[in-house]
Amino acid sequence: MVLLSGVVVAGIPQLDTGSQAGADADAFDDVERVQKAQYAQSQFGGSDDGPDRSFEAVYVRDDDGNVLSKSSLLAGLRYQRTIRENETIDAALHDDGVTGLSNLVAKRAAGSPNASFDEQIRALEGATPAEVERLVGRTLSNDPRALRYLPADHGRNETTATDRRLLVAFDADAGNGTVDNATAALYHSASERSAAGFFVVNSAAMRDARSHFFGEMVELVVPAALAFILVVLGFAYRDLVDVVVGMVGVALSVVWMFGLLGWLGVAAGMTSIIPVVLVAGLSIDYGFHVFNRYREQRGEAEAIREPMRRGVSLVATALVLVTVTAAIGFLANLSNPLPLIRDLGVSITLGVVSALLIFLTVVPALKIEVDGLLERAGIDRHKRALGHGRYLRPALTKAVTVARRAAPAVLVLTLVVGSAGGVAWADLDEESYQQNDGVVAEWKQELPDPIGWDPHPVPERSQHVDEVYQPASAEAATQEPILIEGEVTSDDTLEDLRRGVDYIDEQGLVVDRADTPGVRSPVTAMQSVAARNDSFAAVLDDADTDGDGVPDRNLEGVYDAFYAADSEVASSVIERDDGEYESLLVTLSLDADYADASDVVPELAEGADRMADGDDRTATVVGNLAVNDAVLGEVVGGILTTMVLALAAITLTLAAVFEYMHGSATLGLVVSVPIALVLGLVIGGMAVLSIPLTLLTALLMSLVIGLGVDYNIHVGDRFADERRAGAGTFEALEAAVTGTGGALLGSTLTSAGAFATIALVPHPQLQSFGAIVVVAMTTAFAMSVLVLPSLLTLWDRYVPASVATAATPAEIPQD
Structure with missing residues (x-):
């Protein structure tokens, strides 16, 4: 496996990190608005005579002052001189050059509409503040061009303002590289005068803001997520060695995913963050099951290798089934017309398959070697499984008590709640994306460096510009x-x-x-x-x-x-x-x-x-806004169809596999019921939390199936194993809920906790993403240990010959 890992990792340098934006050219040809837009383009879009210039705006803002004062207008003219003297900007300038209200006022001060730039500066320098104020008033009253440089609600008789802008005209024929360089130079020149209120919100500014945001996110979220995961792993394993061995498996799973993406040529640009977090969470889950079953199997006088063999053999079937069904849920996105969503489904599937291979081979082998070395050094490696502790076991067994006493009531209540959540789908708001307003809570900014969030000014400035200007x-x-x-x-x-x-x-x-x-x-x-x-x-x-x-x-x-x-x-x-x-x-x-x-x-x-x-x-x-709105509707509808098909495929797969493994197809059907309930509860959670349907959140809805199937398979498979070994219904349920349920609890705490740290990121899209995954994982755990035991009780009670069992010992006669 080490040698094979070397081969897989060699694919990472070939990884395609390019953009995954856009959709297949013919993906939405059956949408009426798309058809009409294509028709309009063919009939009216044939002219090659596009605009010969493009505008970049430089904004001046002084919330406590007056940007129409003499000093501010002069500062604007001097800034224009800096622009004109910049060779990078000058190479892209259109003949219209740089214009602003300061030019119109200065030309009036000079007494000539053709005054040169130097004459404008000298005229404005020679005017008194009162004269400049009168000139501003006359300019706004008589020159229709003046209001172009001011906020949309500025009146012609107002001679004070907190906002204005300059317009820099770039030559459309200068070439993209020239204009891009000029745009970046414009951003840097405005940033140097930010103290005077100058700023831009062009593409260069947005790139800088995105880079800053990513850096701040890594510094804030990654330490918090790692700290939380390590704390929970420490609680769950109560053993530093197992924490380290498990994290080695997690890291290998993620590395394998990227290596396979590189070899297969699947793009990993926009999908890098989401698969890493999801695969890390699922890998931790696999590790819990392997270590927990090993601990349950190892007797006091046993060596290491044999109980590990038994533990891996017992858990392997469930892990394989989890991998197959999760892959069905994730790969169902291959039918989606958006490359981003298709690549995301493939990426996560490759990561889950990698985790299966690593945790059935490398991790058990490493565990055997490390534990053997430590025991030879006189360190006892017997550990109690999570779920069998003094406090956790009684809490988990209450679910079995509920199943024994009120299974029908649990089923009815869950169906009502899950159905109510599903009905909320039609009421969810639909948005193309959730815009970042740049607001960062003060407590996040006050955290010690480097984890403290240093807000970038561009998001707030961009929102201000959208609100103020046409x-x-x-x-x-x-x-x-x-x-x-x-x-x-x-x-x-x-x-x-x-x-x-x-x-x-x-x-x-x-x-x-x-x-x-x-x-x-x-x-x-x-x-x-x-x-x-x-x-x-x-x-x-x-x-x-x-x-x-x-x-x-x-x-x-x-x-x-x-x-x-x-x-x-x-x-x-x-x-x-x-x-x-x-x-x-x-x-x-x-506007x-x-x-x-x-x-x-x-x-x-x-x-x-x-x-x-x-x-x-x-x-x-037939414009882009309307077409995107129609496409979003198609994507949402397509994902709804994808979810239904994925649920059907998973249900049939579980029925077939459980028939083969345990002699009961109906058990597979019972195990699949909570997956649909999880989906309904997640939709209800979105409604309660006011999370809209965007391209990202709609995608996550389909991924919920892949997340929700995991926990139920483990509990259902463990229950069937215990029944087949001769245990009674509630004895088997108790073993499944305390043994396997304990591992599920550890997995839920680590994964949901890690995703919950995304709420620290001041961006609504990422907060929605984290909230949906947390709701999905917590409800999936609740379904597996609270609802599934009641379903299994009813199934075992009413389905004849429910599962093939071993012969049970003869009962002792009672007087």
């Missing part, structure tokens, strides 16, 4: 198209289109600034062409019977004239095929992002409904 330009805003198909030449088409746009605008979603049009539609495109083409303007005016600027008759003739006036503009909003008009496109620039999708998409759909006309004319939102 996008810098239409190109920078979220673009959400609406595709109108069917009868698009009827007289009321464009009127209905306007009503739909007005509804969406009334919800405050559309970017609303004079310099940034928030809507591009057939109507706005026609109006722009009419402004420079008198003959088309006449056609447009003749088709508008009510004078509201929207044609409401002879639309086919209007479309013909539109194409004749400017076919390029017309084809960007109206589809014509062989002289027939097939569809229209409305594109909205939204929203992906975090708002669950609230924004229903409003967009409501506006689209106002553009439709029954079956004659349809309107579909």
